[in-house]
Amino acid sequence: MKKIVTILGARPQFVKGAVLSRVIQKHKEVEEIIVHTGQHFDANMSAVFFDEMQIPKPKYNLNINGLSHGAMTGQMLEKIEDILLAEKPDAVIVYGDTNSTLAGALAAKKLQVKVVHIEAGLRSFNIQMPEEVNRILTDRIANLLSCPTDIAVSNLKNEGFNGFDILVEKHGDIMKDAVEFYSKVSEEKSTIISDLNLVKNEFVLATIHRQENTDDQEKLTNVFSALEEINKTKQVILPLHPRTKKMLEKYCLQPNITFIDPVGYFSMLELLKNCSMVITDSGGLQKEAFFNKKFCVIAREETEWKELEKNGYATISGTNTETLVNDFNQFLTLNKSFEEELYGNNVGEKIYQSIKKLIQ
Template sequence: MKKIVTILGARPQFVKAAVLSRVISKFNEIEEVIVHTGQHYDVNMSKIFFDDMNIPTPKYNLHINGLSHAAMTGQMMEKIEDVLDKEKPEAVVVYGDTNSTIAGALTAKKMNIKVIHIEAGLRSFNMKMPEEVNRILTDRISDLLLCPTNTAIENLKKEGFDNFTNKVVKSGDIMKDAVEYYSQFSGDKSSIISNLKLEKNEFVLATIHRQENTNDIENLKSIFEGLEEISKVKMVVMPLHPRTKKILDSNNLKYKIRVIDPVGYFDMMELLKNCNLVVTDSGGLQKEAFFHKKHCIIAREETEWVELVDNGIAEIVGSKKESIITSFNEFQKAQIDFSIKLYGNNVGESIYKEIKDLLKQK
């Protein structure tokens, strides 16, 4: 039986990887070994997390976190090398754009092991973002690039991938499968809406955590002032990221919005299902908002998911208070067809077939 090693480092990657793991288990033709680098230490990622979400428990946990980018990536490569030397897989699967992604891809490539990159071809065109560096380098050394959108395919073509030996495939977005699967029972797993006494469509869900916002105090103030203004019309509920909380506290900044502790996946899904719209600087949440038929105000200067903006589903506003408020008011009147097909169907099975074909090659 052919073997793959899947390298994961952050909770969203586990959620996406669970889709492929279920398909692998269904066909029982490939052995999968899961490695958790430990990059994003998360107290919520306990045994309950894996049991409740039907996610395979990693065979290896490398416990690497809280270091600089260079130290983290270097230590990951060293330990991943030991795992790959022991497991001897035919291919390594990596997701997205974290340090775990590039560490897994680089280590595998240097050991002449095939690299499979899920969520390939995404670009923000902002080289100050560590994620942008990670995704560009991972794409270049991957053997199989599984792209979620036509835009991702075009990005790779513009970078000359037609001239390389890598195989580039439009697979669709695996997160769509995850949302469809977990949506079936998130209401049974979460009581956050009743616990917080929230009413459907009567609150705005907000998350802010990116360094370009949290490390620039003027940007942060402007965003929160915009959210505070919105709260006069609709309650704003914000699961507060520890980084954001630390900076707000250290600068004695307080705003009249409803701040709650960070939430688990099912709680976040229920908040998404029931909110009016989303304000975020998260990449993944932009898409999840769309999957739940919600508009999204993007508190960044760019997005990897340009099709959401092109179709009027999301709007990029940066950190400007006035732009946030204007976008909110416009979306209250917008009539958008959320049935538009942007991210494929049965993505997990499509990806599985491509991996199976790759493993047949010598």
């Protein structure tokens, strides 16, 4: 039986990985070994998380976190290499743009093991972002690039990938499969809407956690000033990331909005389903807003998911207070069907079939 090793390091990667794991288990043709690097320590990722999410438990947990980019990537590279030498897989699968992604791809490539990069071709065109560096390097050394969108394929073409011995395929966004699967059970698993006494479409869901925003006092002040202003129109609910909490305290900011503790995936889905709009600096949440038919105000200067902005489902507002508030108000009066197929269907199965061909 053929064998693949999947490298995961953050909660969103486990949610995406679960989609492919279910397809692999259904076909019973390939053995999958899961490695958790431990990159993002997440209190919500307990044994209960794996059971409730129906995610296979990792065979290896490297517990590497809280280090500089170089130290983290280096330690992961070393330990993943040991695992690959022991397991002798036919391919290694990596997701997205974390240090775990790059370390897994590098370890595999140096051992001449085939690399599959899921969510390939995404570009913010901001080379100052560590994630941008990780995704560019991973794309260049992979054997199979699974692209979520036409824009991602076009990005690779513009970078000359047509001339490389790398298979570039558009499969769609695997997160769409995940949202569709888990949306069927999230209401049973989470009581967050009733616990917080929230009314459907009467609150805004916000998340602010990116280092470029949290570590810049002016940006953080501007964003939360906007959220305070928006809170006068609709209640703003913000699950508070530890880094954001630390920096709000450092800058003595006490915004008048509703902060809640970080939430699990089912509760986040319920908040998305029931909110009126999303304001975020997260990448993944922009798409999940679309999958739940919500407009998204992006508190960043760029986005990897340009089709959302191009089709009028999201807007890049940056961190200017007035712009954020104005964009929120414009979306309040806008009606769209959200019926456009931007991210494909049955994505996990399509990716699996391409991987099977690669390792035959």
